[in-house]
Amino acid sequence: MxxxxxxxxxxxxxxxxxxxxxxxxxxxxxxxxxxxxxxxxxxxxxxxxxxxxxxxxxxxxxxxxxxxxxxxxxxxxxxxxxxxxxxxxxxxxxxxxxxxxxxxxxxxxxxxxxxxxxxxxxxxxxxxxxxxxxxxxxxxxxxxxxxxxxxxxxxxxxxxxxxxxxxxxxxxxxxxxxxxxxxxxxxxxxxxxxxxxxxxxxxxxxxxxxxxxxxxxxxxxxxxxxxACRCSQLRVVAALASLPRSDIEEMVAEGQVLDIACDYCRKAYQVAPGALKTLLTES
Structure with a gap:
């Protein structure tokens, strides 16, 4: 049963x-x-x-x-x-x-x-x-x-x-x-x-x-x-957008893929330099 x-x-x-x-x-x-x-x-x-x-x-x-x-x-x-x-x-x-x-x-x-x-x-x-x-x-x-x-x-x-x-x-x-x-x-x-x-x-x-x-x-x-966890690739990138612009510029300059794990469910996400560059684009 x-x-x-x-x-x-x-x-x-x-x-x-x-x-x-x-x-x-x-x-x-x-x-x-x-x-x-x-x-x-x-x-x-x-x-x-x-x-x-x-x-x-x-x-x-x-x-x-x-x-x-x-x-x-x-x-x-x-x-x-x-x-x-x-x-x-x-x-x-x-x-x-x-x-x-x-x-x-x-x-x-x-x-x-x-x-x-x-x-x-x-x-x-x-x-x-x-x-x-x-x-x-x-x-x-x-x-x-x-x-x-x-x-x-x-x-x-x-x-x-x-x-x-x-x-x-x-x-x-x-x-x-x-x-x-x-x-x-x-x-x-x-x-x-x-x-x-x-x-x-x-x-x-x-x-x-x-x-x-x-x-x-x-x-x-x-x-x-x-x-259920509510994490997603979009939420991870959105969280990075809250960082100071200088920090984002430094990560882009290093050119490395970021490995980030959700604290709630431990799911791993990767953020490429290209995705970080979009955060520097003026809206």
Whole structure:
């Protein structure tokens, strides 16, 4: 039996009390972790951050690009880059260490790219325990002023990433005391998703049904998720165009083909001197 595909599902309870978003992100995380050659704790935290970025984008900015960055307490950083078409990629910067150390003193930064190209961002400190889920909840509370429960998990096995997924629940203005107490108790079981995700056939809809068991809800829509990098030869040349003119002139004079690798997917690109010369042409 084939594995369930990566999907994000949105729903709202029929009493208007809660909005729920669930996501299965196993293949997306596997692709990113493989591209970054991440292992151990770094791979696990990267997977959680990727899932969290998807959930935050779906909840707060479904039509915008959302980047979530975790800066380690000592050194290194993790980046999750989620796009409206459902593609996501990530980046690991180990600094001088063997893994990105996340704990007290770490920061989580969320950035949205607006249609005009401007960035809207917020930064919060990760709670003492240093869990990605808690950091995202702190961001939603402090920067977005929305009471939100977030739980993300990435399970590793002998082959690498076994399962990955997450749940986001937002309290809506219509929530009443009774449903709130029921949901609060229910969510205690989802603070750690490990047991639910351990099922090899778990889906985003299964996560949704587990969270909203016994609560009438309306399934709004779902969309596919995948790992993909957005690099291209054109983007590489465009990035070079941002260099000072003197630097470009020096590279042209040397007459060598530039070998450039994408930081996200490691794909190699070559830029010939002729392509660099076009950057010096006055428009």
């Amino acid at each position: 084939s594995e369930p595909s990566d999907t994000v599902v949105r729903a709202i309870t029929q009493d208007g009390a809660f909005r729920v978003i669930t996501a299965l992100t196993t293949a997306t995380v596997r692709g990113t972790v493989a591209a970054q050659a991440a292992t151990g704790n770094t791979a696990q935290r990267l997977g959680e951050l990727l899932t969290g970025a998807i959930l935050v984008r779906e909840a707060m900015a479904p039509t915008l690009r959302v980047q979530v960055i975790v800066k380690g307490a000592g050194q290194g950083s993790l980046v999750a880059d989620a796009h409206p078409d459902g593609t996501t990629r990530g980046l690991v910067n180990l600094g001088k260490g063997s893994e990105v150390a996340i704990g007290e003193g770490s920061l989580i930064q969320v950035m949205r790219t607006l249609p005009n190209g401007a960035l809207q961002q917020g930064v919060v400190e990760l709670p003492r325990e240093g869990r990605i889920s808690q950091g995202l909840m702190a961001y939603m509370q402090e920067s977005e002023q929305v009471v939100t429960m977030v739980s993300v998990a990435t399970l590793l096995d002998e082959q690498g990433v076994g399962r990955s997924g997450g749940v986001l629940v937002q309290l809506l203005p219509e929530v009443e005391r009774g449903p709130l107490m029921v949901m609060t108790e229910r969510l205690r079981e989802f603070e750690r998703l490990d047991e639910v995700l351990a099922d090899p056939q778990v889906t985003a809809d299964k996560l949704l049904e587990e969270v909203l068991y016994g609560m009438p809800f309306t399934r709004l829509e779902s969309s596919a998720l995948s790992y």
